[in-house]
Amino acid sequence: MGHFSDALDGGPLRLELRSINGRDFALLRPIAYSADDYTEPFVVPAQLETFRTDMASVPWVFTWLVPRSGRFLPAAVLHDALVLPGSYAGPEVTRPEADRLFRVAMRGLGTGVIRTWLMWSAVSMATMWEAKHPRWYWRSAVVGLIAVVTVLGILATLDLFDVWNLLPWMGERSLGAELLGGALGALVIPAVLACSWGRTFAPAGIITAVALAFLVHVTLAIALVYTLYWLLERAVSGPAVRRGPPFGG
Structure with missing residues (x-):
């Protein structure tokens, strides 16, 4: 190694x-x-x-x-x-x-x-x-995969709690069946979408999409908590608050 x-x-x-x-x-x-x-x-x-x-x-x-x-x-x-x-x-x-x-x-x-x-x-x-050739394609592939998986993850959550039954692989089934359907969807759909990343990057696309599908809720919750903290910090400390410690170069 x-x-x-x-x-x-x-x-x-x-x-x-x-x-x-x-x-x-x-x-x-x-x-x-x-x-x-x-x-x-x-x-x-x-x-x-x-x-x-x-x-x-x-x-x-x-x-x-x-x-x-x-x-x-x-x-x-x-x-x-x-x-x-x-x-x-x-x-x-x-x-x-x-x-x-x-x-x-x-x-x-x-x-x-x-x-x-x-x-x-x-x-x-x-x-x-x-990547430069063509840059628009590779950037679209990255953004598109992340966006689709994030939206599907949110819809799957809404489906799980019977707020909006829209995804056919979940539907109005028992909790266990819906959890299984959601997990299978989080594995199969990313694998299909990652084909747009090409042979070199497809494994990275699959790993990224599957991880995001299972972690999207935790990530969004952490982002919300941090945003609330940052707004409170700005309100208390003022606009001069910095993102990092004031080390000199």
Whole structure:
């Protein structure tokens, strides 16, 4: 699966970071990653002007499930470098290949299987979003899949509580039958919709859609609670409240 090491002496990895502004960090010591299928290692330099990382790029609404740092942190730093031209030394890789290396490196660090694939799916969506040929198609595929699954998840909830019986795979059945129908729909429909993501990204589409189908209610609830908190914080602290701590660069 490859392994991380200290780029200066070849010893065990020493991941040393300096905070720039509370969100971005610079390496104080270069790190190296040797992948099994590459003869040269990937080296991320300790140069403030060359490279910065935000650790794991996880939207705040999902940090309850996937934190921004953890066992996978070295893999996240490596990935940030691999997707920024000129930010690392080593073999040149495409962005989808950088995503794959991220996934492999996470598993090598002992990250759980489910968390590994969820995080790989997230970076794959970012890769699709930045794709240029044709950009409109890939962005439409991402937004379309997320929108359809979110709407269906809400409709399934309304159907489950007999507010609006609209989905044919649930209908007016027993609670157990409706739960089973909703679960099957959350698995089958994303798999069909993910075909629009192409062979390279279809697995990421399936994982993203299935996860969203089962977690949409929790995510919306957390978003509501955080929004209420943020509005209250602004009302109490005033417009000068910041999203991050006032660290200097």
